[in-house]
Amino acid sequence: MTAVTSPIKFSQRWHFAREQAISFLMQQAVENTGVVSLAAGLVDFATLPxxxxxxxxxxxxxxxxxxxxxxxxxxxxxxxxxxxxxxxxxxxxxxxxxxxxxxxxxxxxxxxxxxxxxxxxxxxxxxxxxxxxxxxxxxxxxxxxxxxxxxxxxxxxxxxxxxxxxxxxxxxxxxxxxxxxxxxxxxxxxxxxxxxxxxxxxxxxxxxxxxxxxxxxxxxxxxxxxxxxxxxxxxxxxxxxxxxxxxxxxxxxxxxxxxxxxxxxxxxxxxxxxxxxxxxxxxxxxxxxxxxxxxxxxxxxxxxxxxEMYAAHVEQVCAAYRIKRDAMLSAANRYFSDISGVSWVHPHGGLYVWMSLPSRIETGFQSELFRRATQAHRVMYVPGELCYGHSPTERPRHQMRLSFGVQSPAGIDDGMHRLSRAVRDVV
Ligand SMILES: Cc1ncc(COP(=O)(O)O)c(C=O)c1O
CATH class of the missing domain: 3.40.640.10 (Type I PLP-dependent aspartate aminotransferase-like (Major domain))
Structure with a gap:
């Protein structure tokens, strides 16, 4: 005899909290091994204290x-x-x-x-x-x-x-x-x-x-x-x-x-x-x-x-990230500056470069670009639409968050080159 299992009655709090984008991103990162991640918000491995x-x-x-x-x-x-x-x-x-x-x-x-x-x-x-x-x-x-x-x-x-x-x-x-x-x-x-x-x-x-x-x-x-x-x-x-x-x-x-x-x-x-x-x-x-x-x-x-260790460490970390930030900005220049309608922010700190594509190019999980990027070119980014509080129909859909935190400068260059090829596939 098969036991009948009653459904779990979840709280309203859980209903509010379900389907977090962060969980999908983590799952993508785990499933797509061999993908260069410009999505991960992890910090630099080399300078960990x-x-x-x-x-x-x-x-x-x-x-x-x-x-x-x-x-x-x-x-x-x-x-x-x-x-x-x-x-x-x-x-x-x-x-x-x-x-x-x-x-x-x-x-x-x-x-x-x-x-x-x-x-x-x-x-x-x-x-x-x-x-x-x-x-x-x-x-x-x-x-x-x-x-x-x-x-x-x-x-x-x-x-x-x-x-x-x-x-x-x-x-x-x-x-x-x-x-x-x-x-x-x-x-x-x-x-x-x-x-x-x-x-x-x-x-x-x-x-x-x-x-x-x-x-x-x-x-x-x-x-x-x-x-x-x-x-x-x-x-x-x-x-x-x-x-x-x-x-x-x-x-x-x-x-x-x-x-x-x-x-x-x-x-x-x-x-x-x-x-x-x-x-x-x-x-x-x-x-x-x-x-x-x-x-x-x-x-x-x-x-x-x-x-004295803390102040010295922060200096070291900032020096390493400055190099990575510069690596991402030069790669953006190298690989994206001839693609019409693409622009990006030059950050003075933090871990991210924010890139905008022509507004007709969607970047979301279901988009052709996300599919090309992750499957054909093996690179991942965070779709910009996740970062808007607007209702889903009103969100801008043509942007990407690119992280320079975890990759080496060479990895950043490689990731940006791959991403530019994915963008070229869909422009
Ligand atoms: C803007 C911002 N606030 C808060 C946090 C939370 O960081 P933590 O919980 O590690 O202090 C993060 C992590 O990436 C962040 O980007």
Whole structure:
């Protein structure tokens, strides 16, 4: 007799979160071995901090008391030692002193990568039907977080200086006119070398966006979530202040950063600097998830930050990525400049080059180009349409995110050559 299995009754949360593009991309990467990936968001293998990590671990384990402390559970908000060091780290990035920052270590929460902070913010702020204003394009995994809580992403017009303040103002006016202002809770900004577009939010726009959020916080606060994941991957061009630094009140901007790009993603150490009245709610939610991220990794990173190793490592990483960025830009010039209607962004940091094709050429998973690229020419990219919060019918479909993070300069050149041949097949 065959047993009859009843169907599983899934939660609404799962329905919101299903069919994540990231899972399809990972599956493509696994299935298409031998494909040159310009899609993977992995970091450079060659500069991963092996000696630095070895030194920090032997220092930690060489001290019995320190080793036992690191191997024990930590607290939900994370190691006090690391949070104090991060205040100094942030002060250095902001070009100021710890005293002038106007916050204390209690406003820092350590998370499992900055991705966890992005997710926690969505969980504690957004109900189904609530609205988050985003740039177009923006970080597609965060769009997945918004979907995951049933929130709506409303795209604000964006240009090569990032989200346009006048367009943000117009979007808020339109939402107010439609009686939907009470649903607007959040504005999400990737302020440095955006994933995917490589652009930085222009300096003069930073304070304007804070002012707009504060002015439109009529019945409740509209918060800004500043994702500064790539801040330390700076190769050239001006050093910009953070959006958080423009918020003198310290109650409008949530600032997130990570050590995944500047040190090691394997450690999964990220953090958020949050308004005082958000600390408790975020820790409540994090308590449900894990009541604290990996304590050992936090102590390891604290040991690294206390030494000279961190600053030296960031310099080394940036030097390596600058070479790779240049390799991708010269390959773009070499292989694409004679294809009419193709353009790309020149990033001053981060890991991505954003390329636009003539608007008639689609780049999505189902497109002829994606098929030619992955099957005939054995190269992969991230379709640009994944990075838009627009409804599926309104998204631009002719762009690609190209990552120079994981390939060697020669691999980048090879990948770009292959991709140009795939594009030539369909133009
Ligand atoms: C813009 C942006 N934010 C956040 C993250 C999350 O990184 P992590 O969780 O490793 O800190 C990433 C990862 O690629 C990213 O590109």
């Amino acid at each position: 092996v000696p630095e990590t070895q030194a920090a671990i032997s220092q930690m384990l060489g001290d019995d008391a320190a080793a036992r402390q690191a191997l024990q559970y930590g607290t939900t908000a994370g190691s006090e030692r690391l949070r104090r060091l991060l205040l100094a780290h942030l002060a250095r990035l902001e070009g100021t002193t710890v005293e002038q920052l106007g916050i204390d270590a209690g406003q820092l929460i350590l998370t499992t990568g900055s991705q966890q902070m992005l997710s926690l913010v969505c969980e504690v702020l957004l109900d189904p039907g609530d609205i988050c204003l985003v740039a177009g394009p923006t970080y597609f995994v965060f769009l997945g977080n918004l979907n995951g809580v049933g929130a709506e992403a409303v795209t604000v017009d964006t240009d090569d200086g990032g989200m346009r303040p006048d367009a943000l103002e117009a979007a808020l006016e339109a939402l107010a006119a439609a009686g939907r202002l009470d649903r607007v809770k959040l504005i999400y900004l990737v302020s440095y070398y955006e994933n995917p577009s490589g652009v930085c939010l222009a300096e003069e726009r930073r304070a304007s966006i804070v002012e707009i959020a504060q002015r439109w916080s009529k019945r409740h606060r509209i918060l800004i979530l500043e994702d500064a994941a790539y801040r330390e991957l700076h190769y050239d061009g001006p050093v910009l202040p953070s959006v958080w630094g423009c918020d003198a009140s310290r109650d409008t901007v949530i600032y997130t950063q990570t050590f995944s790009k500047s040190f090691s993603p394997g450690l999964r150490v990220g953090y958020g600097v949050v308004p005082r009245d958000l600390v408790g709610p975020l820790c409540d939610r994090k308590g449900n998830e894990d009541f604290g991220s990996a304590n050992f990794n936090q102590h390891l990173l604290a040991t690294v930050l206390e030494s």
